[in-house]
Amino acid sequence: MKDVLKIEMYSRPENEGFARAAVATFMARLNPTLEEINDVKTAVSEAVTNAVVHGYDDETGVINMEVEIEGHALGITITDYGMGIENVERAREPLYTTKPDEERSGMGFTFMEIFMDSLNISSCYGKGTRVHMTKIIAGGNSDK
């Protein structure tokens, strides 16, 4: 089975919760465990929040979210057209943040990496950022 969900939204904080809930509902057909749902919700929340907070610096912009399902594989792509990341390698480091005075802890990318199977970040400084994550949802179908 292959299916896709595409959502275009404004970079409003309220949409962080909406994006999480939408992905959780969409992936339900894979029969995920509670832990798998939580993992994916956290990763989506981190990526969308980054687009709102860093990509657009709390201004209004467009965020695209694409969720793909193929067999047990889940793929999520979150794109913003905001300010981009100057040094992606450094941004991935745990505890690294460019906004310490706004109480960011620098854990977003680390959580995405831990909770998903793969995390790919492509960013063009001044143009925007695309985060692509994948995870195999073994779900209730596995005997683990």
Place this chain on the structure above:
Amino acid sequence: MNILKEANCQIEKETVKIILPEELDHSNAIEIRTQIDKNIYLGLAKNVEFDFSKTKFMDSSGIGMIMGRYKLVKPLGGKVILTGETGNVERIIKMSGLYKLI
């Protein structure tokens, strides 16, 4: 005392206690922070108790908010107390290293 839409806060013995919402993220962390800090700046409290018993979801915005309160009250001789955290929330707090800090 002001009652927040989602978070409920009360003061007892220099401790401001916050009942956190079901989902704690960037969209409500700032409002909760403001509510707590007001009480600390007014000198009504120096300890902060976060009650997670209703909370099913939290991301790094929650971690940042808790860490920020820790940095605020530590110089005042205050402390941060976490109660009722389970499942996903407890796991995220563990991974962030917060338990070692507070």
